[in-house]
Every structure is written in C-alpha cells, then in structure tokens.
Amino acid sequence: MLKTLKLGRSDLIVTNLCLGTMTFGSQTDEADAHSQLDYATQNGVNFIDAAEMYPTPPNEQTRNETERIIGRWLKNKRRDSVALASKIAGAGRGMEYLRGGKTLRVNREQIREAIEGSLKRLQTDYIDLYQIHWPDRNQAIFGEWRFDPSKERETTPIEEQLEALGELIKEGKIRAIGVSNEHPWGIMEFTRIAKSLNLPYIASTQNAYNLLNRRFEYGLDEVCWRESVGLLAYSPLAFGHLTAKYLDDPQAKGRVNIYADINHGARYEKPGVIKAVKAYADLARTNGITPTRLALFFVVSRPFVSSSILGASNLAQLKEDIAAATQPIEEDLAKRLLTEIDQIHLTHSNPAP
Numbered sequence: 001m002l003k004t005l006k007l008g009r010s011d012l013i014v015t016n017l018c019l020g021t022m023t024f025g026s027q028t029d030e031a032d033a034h035s036q037l038d039y040a041t042q043n044g045v046n047f048i049d050a051a052e053m054y055p056t057p058p059n060e061q062t063r064n065e066t067e068r069i070i071g072r073w074l075k076n077k078r079r080d081s082v083a084l085a086s087k088i089a090g091a092g093r094g095m096e097y098l099r100g101g102k103t104l105r106v107n108r109e110q111i112r113e114a115i116e117g118s119l120k121r122l123q124t125d126y127i128d129l130y131q132i133h134w135p136d137r138n139q140a141i142f143g144e145w146r147f148d149p150s151k152e153r154e155t156t157p158i159e160e161q162l163e164a165l166g167e168l169i170k171e172g173k174i175r176a177i178g179v180s181n182e183h184p185w186g187i188m189e190f191t192r193i194a195k196s197l198n199l200p201y202i203a204s205t206q207n208a209y210n211l212l213n214r215r216f217e218y219g220l221d222e223v224c225w226r227e228s229v230g231l232l233a234y235s236p237l238a239f240g241h242l243t244a245k246y247l248d249d250p251q252a253k254g255r256v257n258i259y260a261d262i263n264h265g266a267r268y269e270k271p272g273v274i275k276a277v278k279a280y281a282d283l284a285r286t287n288g289i290t291p292t293r294l295a296l297f298f299v300v301s302r303p304f305v306s307s308s309i310l311g312a313s314n315l316a317q318l319k320e321d322i323a324a325a326t327q328p329i330e331e332d333l334a335k336r337l338l339t340e341i342d343q344i345h346l347t348h349s350n351p352a353p
Helices: 029-044 067-073 108-122 157-169 184-196 220-227 274-288 291-301 315-326 331-347
Strands: 002-006 014-016 017-020 047-049 083-088 127-132 174-180 202-208 229-232 305-311
Touching: 002 047, 014 017, 014 305, 017 029, 029 067, 029 157, 029 229, 029 315, 067 108, 067 202, 083 108, 083 291, 108 127, 108 157, 127 202, 157 174, 157 184, 174 184, 184 202, 184 220, 220 229, 274 291, 274 331, 291 305, 291 315, 305 315
Parallel strands: 017 047, 017 305, 047 083, 083 127, 127 174, 174 202, 202 229, 229 305
Antiparallel strands: 002 014
16 A cells, blocks of 8 residues: 655655666656656655666767656646656766756756756756765675775765755746765755754765665664655565576566676676575465565564665556555564565675675
8 A cells, every 4th residue: 555755854755665766768668657647646656766866877879868768748737736856967877968068967067958958858847856876985786795995086065966956946947956875974964954054964875775685774774864855766576586486487588687788687687686585475476476576574673764665667667566565464464574575684784795
C-alpha cells in the first residue's frame, strides 16, 4: 500500500515509491516510458525522479533525452499532480558535453545554466525537488569504497551553492533542494551552513541503499534523522541482482549484460556479491515470496527511507515492482524476515558499497 509523507523540512508531499527514469531514452523507448509514467501515476505514485545527465550510461548522443521524454508527457498533464525531481551533474566525472564543453562545476553560473536547461526540456516553469547529483568536492562515490585525499581538487564552497539555489527558489523555479550520493560530512555542512546563514535547507539525500549496500546505516542514518533529511533510496534491487535473475541465469537480459563492455555495473562485481544474493534469494524462496518482494519490502520498511526509487526498463517490470513493493507481508513473517536479513547482513556485510 502506498503512503505519503512530508519530505524532510520542505512542504513537498511525496509517495513512498518514486518512479526512476534513468533508462528513458536508452533501454526504454518513449512509448514505453510514457506507459510507465501513466501506470505509475494512475496507481498512486506522485513522485518522479530525473537528471540532466540521464539516460544512463551517459553519453553525448543521448544526453538530456530522459528529461525531454518526460517533458513531452508532462505537457498534457496537470502540473501539480506530480512532484518532479531532477539533478545537476557534479564535478570530476567528465560529461563536459552537458554544458557546452565547460568543466562541470556546481557553482552559481552552472547551477543557473543547468536549471534553465532542465526547465526547458521538462516543459515546466518549476521543479519541485532540485538535487546536486554528486558533490562538487572530492568524495568516494559510485562504488568507490574509501576516501582518497590525493584526489583533492578545487571546489565550490557549499555556501555559494546554497546561495545560488536560494536565488532560484525566490524566483519560483525550484520548490525544494536536495543532495545525492552524499556522506555524513556533506550533510552536516549543508545543514549547518543553511541554519547559520538562513539559506535553503536540504530536504533529502538520494543514496544507494539495498540489501547489498547498507552503508547508509553506518552514520548517515543518525545524521539524517537528527537533521530531518529524508533518504531517497536508489537501486533498491541493486541493478537487478536482488531479483536473482543473474543468479539463476548469468546471461539474463538486463543492464549488467547489455552494458558489460563498459563495466556499467562495476559496483556489483565485487567479491561476495553472488554469495549474498544467493543467501537473500534462498531466504525469500524458503518463505514463499520472490527475491524481488523481499528486497523491496526491506527498503520500504526502513524508518529513515522517505521514498524508494523504482526504475524499470519496461512496463512489465514496473508493474511487478510496484506490486511487490506494495503487497503487505503478514506481521509475524515480516519480523522474522527482518531478523534473518540482519543475520545474513552480518555474514555478508555490504558486498557492493
């Protein structure tokens, strides 16, 4: 059953399931993407997440196409019927083609340039939640598992980032702001500076969180609870690994194999992933539920998760995922599953950080 809640300290009311769109324009063609948008919203989902760099894997040929696809759907809908989120690409990952060859930075000039581009492509006057896709500063992200001081680089002060976003809020182009792929230091700095200088306060952080990656619980959970920052959990099915389809058939059709030549799923190729997936799949099947349902039940049940982002390459997958995430599990079984999940976690801790 879908729930709605207030996102962080903002006034956004969102559903606890969010439609992720990073396949729109690559794996997912426009007709199927529009069918997914229709199905999700017709079944109560009011939250849609996009980004200027989507679809993924990112490349110059498909740049920005996800927002264009959403924009062509959105122009025929009541704008206030959905909470629309998008993101500005951060620094240090290339993709200079996104902003005319400039080295990507999250500074005042490029924040404005990025938001104007997204508004045009999305065919809307405002974005409900505008997020920094990854930090401007050096930080371990996207499967990197430790901080490397040798990679330090020039960075835009967080104060400047918040000031620029605040200007766009005053202009009515953004309703609320968030971050993504953040760590405890970043959350604390964003919230500290916002409070001390009366600048916009982040409503959320969008981080990977699933049975194979529970690093959020290693400090970020307390920080976000105390600072009233919601978690938007992405990759709840770990690139499809937690459906057990690659366990059952290593050549199964999906992102892992489609983009194997560019190592797109490197985060999930670490030692220990297969053993952990098998343990969770066995737990699910022994108790008469699918591995997909177990994985989504776990994420949706966490008290610090404001919304779980479901991304599907086709409508059939989305239907299965929404059904799995919303179908209740009997209370005694749910308690037992959570206890056994924690036991597996202690044996196979975070194999895909």
